Amino acid sequence: MSTFLVIIHTIVCIALILIILLQTGKGADMGAAFGGGSSQTLFGSTGSSTFLGKLTTAAAVIFMLTSLSLAYLSGHRNTNSIMLDKKAPIEQQAAPATPEKIPQPSQEASQPAKPAQAK
16 A cells, blocks of 8 residues: 555656646746736636646645655554564573683684794
8 A cells, every 4th residue: 555655656746846847937927917918807917727737736735645644654554573572482591601612712822922033
């Protein structure tokens, strides 16, 4: 389920970026705002909402829903953990180290190195 949501979320992210970049800015219609063109229309100088505007709104809503869903799923995972299981048996106790089991260093390694003689 979360893999499906991540794929949808990624596709919507890319689509949202592309849709926003395709839209014209508010400055493109400045001539109509000062009495030219279609400033006397029913919806004002900006006109009715465009297809890209509606598509941006839909993509933003889907983006927010997938974000909230992914956040909820990551916080409410039902995973089993041995750390949380109080009934997990201890398989074996660690045995204390005895002097017989400790390896002894060799005689050669315990003797100091002889200094080199100068000629």
